[in-house]
Amino acid sequence: MRELKNKTKEKLLNKNKKNIIQYILAVIIFCIFLISCSPIVKTIGPFSSYNIEASKKVGAFLWEYYPINVKISDTINFELKEVFAEKQYSYFSYKDLRYNISKDKFQVIIVAKSAVDNLGYNISWTLENFGESSPIGLEKDYIKCNPPNILVVKILSVDIDKDGGAGKDDGKVIGSFILRRKQ
Numbered sequence: 001m002r003e004l005k006n007k008t009k010e011k012l013l014n015k016n017k018k019n020i021i022q023y024i025l026a027v028i029i030f031c032i033f034l035i036s037c038s039p040i041v042k043t044i045g046p047f048s049s050y051n052i053e054a055s056k057k058v059g060a061f062l063w064e065y066y067p068i069n070v071k072i073s074d075t076i077n078f079e080l081k082e083v084f085a086e087k088q089y090s091y092f093s094y095k096d097l098r099y100n101i102s103k104d105k106f107q108v109i110i111v112a113k114s115a116v117d118n119l120g121y122n123i124s125w126t127l128e129n130f131g132e133s134s135p136i137g138l139e140k141d142y143i144k145c146n147p148p149n150i151l152v153v154k155i156l157s158v159d160i161d162k163d164g165g166a167g168k169d170d171g172k173v174i175g176s177f178i179l180r181r182k183q
Contacts, residue, residue: 045090046102048109048133052084055109060086060101065108065151065179072155072175076125079113081136083179085147106142108151108179109133125174128154149181 049055052064065083072078088105091097110127112119115135119125122132130153133139140147155175159167 044092044094045100046088046105047090048088048107048137048139049084049086050134050137051111052082055084055086058086058089058099058101060089060099062086062106062147064182066182068178068180070175070177076119076155076175078116078119078125078155080177081111081113083108083110085109085181088141104144106145106147107133108140108142108147110138110153112136112138122158124158126156126158128156151179153177153179 049058049060052061055061062085065085067080067083070080085106085108088102088107089099090102092100110130113136116132116138117135121138127138130138130140153176154173155177157169157172157174159170159172161167
């Protein structure tokens with residue numbers, strides 16, 4: 001009788017050990033599954049640097065520009081902080097956070113001294129062929145060609161009719177400036 005009790009206890013203990021081991025393995029597999037499914041970042045790019053220092057840190061910086069002949073014939077208080085060219089870059093993947101720096105995609109970044117939205121960007125004025133890259137940055141892309149050494153930037157008015165269409169002064173040149181590459 002005693003032997004039967006011991007054998008029964010032994011079977012129950014072995015069964016419990018198997019259940020515990022199966023449970024631990026299931027938890028480990030579940031954790032591995034969760035880790036492998038969720039990305040580390042929400043986007044892999046492409047990115048634009050906020051300033052020259054950040055561009056140099058990434059290894060995408062090409063050169064700096066300086067503005068000349070700034071002419072704004074409207075009430076826009078648009079001041080440049082810095083302007084530079086860089087290679088476009090992104091992450092290799094959602095989990096590989098090394099930078100993948102493009103060999104044939106470039107961008108010119110204009111960094112303003114204050115937020116361009118507060119200055120009326122895309123409401124009363126815009127820069128020809130430039131888009132917003134950050135609250136204080138505007139960018140123009142170049143694919144398969146380097147940005148030029150001298151770049152003429154036109155400031156255009158944005159005029160929207162009451163019905164939401166383009167007004168009579170929409171796209172009118174209200175200023176311009178030249179960006180020249182620093183040597």
